[in-house]
Each structure stands twice: as C-alpha cells, then as structure tokens.
Amino acid sequence: MKDKHITEILDNTSIAMLSESELNEIRVHAMECMSCRDAFEAARLSAVIIKSRVEATIEPSPFFQTRVMAALREQQAVESVPAMLRLWRSAKALVSTMAVTTAALAVVSFIQPSQTTPVIDQTASAYSAYSVIMDQDADDQMSYEQVLSTIYEDDDDVR
C-alpha cells in the first residue's frame, strides 16, 4: 500500500465508516511506514475530538416555546401596524426635535429683532426730537417772511 493511498483513504472516508479489514490493512502498513503512521494517528485523534464536539449538544429550555411564540406575536404586532404609522413612530423623536429647533429659531428670528426695534425707535425718536426741535425752532421763531427778511438783511449787510 503506497503512502498516498493511505492518506487518500483517510481523507476520503470518515474513520468511523472504515471497515475492520480496511482498518487492519492501514494498521499493518502504518507499522512499516512512519509518515502513514503519523497520518493515521492524526486522523484517529481528529475523529475522536469531532465526535466530542458533536456530542456537546444544547437542549432547548422549557421556556423556549413560550419565547418563540412571544417573539412571533411581537413580530406580528409590528407588521400589523400601517407602514405610515410605523414610519411616524420611528421618526417621532426626530420630528419633535426638528419642531423644537424650528420654534427656537423662530423665537430668535422674530422676538429678538423686536427687542432691538425700540433701540432703533429711540434713535429715530432722538432724531425726530431733534428735527422737531429744529422745526419747532423754525416754526415758532421765524415765519416765512421773517426768514426772507433775515436773508435779505444779511445781503444788505454784506453790501
């Protein structure tokens, strides 16, 4: 039996599925051939630990059925809600935040300028007061004729 033949048998079939005659044939060959002995030993140990791995099965808990049914009901409840409502529910927080932000911006945009308006008004009224004073001065102190005579008087003085 050639070395390649041994490894091919080992890789082609599970050791558990080999017949007793095949196993004997391999054992006899492995006694003479070092590399085949190592390959056989490795395959045997691999088979043992793979069997151990498969035996480590976890059993369902007594509550598993209840858990699945609850998850199923939850899933159905989610699916029964109309898509728009689901969209609204998921977007509610975002929309609320946006509304608050918009309101805050509105306050900043409209309330704040109205606070500055009195300042402008004050300035305007200051100017108005000045002009009123000036106007009042002109109106109260000088009539149109008086202004003209004043001008001409000035001209006469110059001459």
Added chain:
Amino acid sequence: MDLDLARQAQAGDESAFAEIVRRYSPRVFSVASRFFRQRPLVEEAAQEVFLKAYTQLGSFEGRGSLEGWLTRIATNTCLNMVRGAKRRPELTVSDLTEDEQGWLEQQSAGDGGEPASVETTVVATDLADRLLSVLSPEDQQTLLMIDGEQASIKEVAEATGWSESKVKVRAFRARRKVREAMEKLLSYKRA
C-alpha cells in the same frame, strides 16, 4: 400530518405553530449547537430559525419532512450568522491550553479510547473548536455532519442545498486540512 400542521399554522393557528416549535426544537437546537457553544447564541439562532420558518410556511409543500425543511432553514440561518467569523490560517501547539496539550499527549500515548470524564470531554470539545477554526464554516459543518453525526452525503446535500459532489469535495478537503493540522500539532509535541 406535517403538511396539515404547516397549513394550520400558516392559516394563523397559533397552537399549530407552537406544536411545530415543541416538536422540532430539539432538532433545530442540535443543528445550532454545531455552530455555537454558548446557550444564548444557540437559543437566539433557534428562535431566528422558527421566525423565518413561520414566514416561509407557504413554501413548504410537504414533499419532504417538516424536520428536513427546518434543518435546511436552520443550517442556512446559522451559516449566515457565522459567515465572516475569523478563520485561523494555522494552528500551532502554543495556541493550545495546558489541558489541551495534556489531552493530546494522553490520547496519542493511549489506546485511542474515548474521553472518559466530563472535564476531558470539555477539553476535547475546546480542542475541536480550535482545530475546526482552520476551516471555513461550510467545511466545518460538512465535517461535523458526516464524521461527527455519520450523516450521508445525500443528507448533507439536502440540509445545505449543495450538490452531492460539492459536499464530497468539501468533506475531503475538510478532513485533509484537519488531519494535517493535527499532524502538525503532534509533530510539535514530539519535537
């Protein structure tokens, strides 16, 4: 029987679906246990399998068994969950714990008997996980099903949806890789 149960569940009969869960959860857990070792992960995977199965009940035509149909859903669901898991390019003896090294020594020196105690079984299971980590999830499952559960090529093909020739190639490749990795570990121990 299976088809009736599936149709009743599909029609909205909760008790019928609860019966499906009760009847087949051991099988689904057995499949999920090949992929995961921790109970929370196994339960999460099994729940996912049944929720998926519920939405796909209409596709069960009753040609095969409900158990086979669920096994296939379970295998594919778990494969999707573990895909992308990191693979070890190579396993060296320094990756093993002292217990694992001791187990290997004991086994290679002994007559090849099965691990006896709970502790040695746990060590062997840990070692199996390390050894299998050199394989892709698909190759791992093929090897565990064929060499571990003594499933036939046809059964693996049915459970995974792969062709029989693909299963054969995967099994051959997985067995060779695992054997070579084990040979390497044993040669490190001898050196």
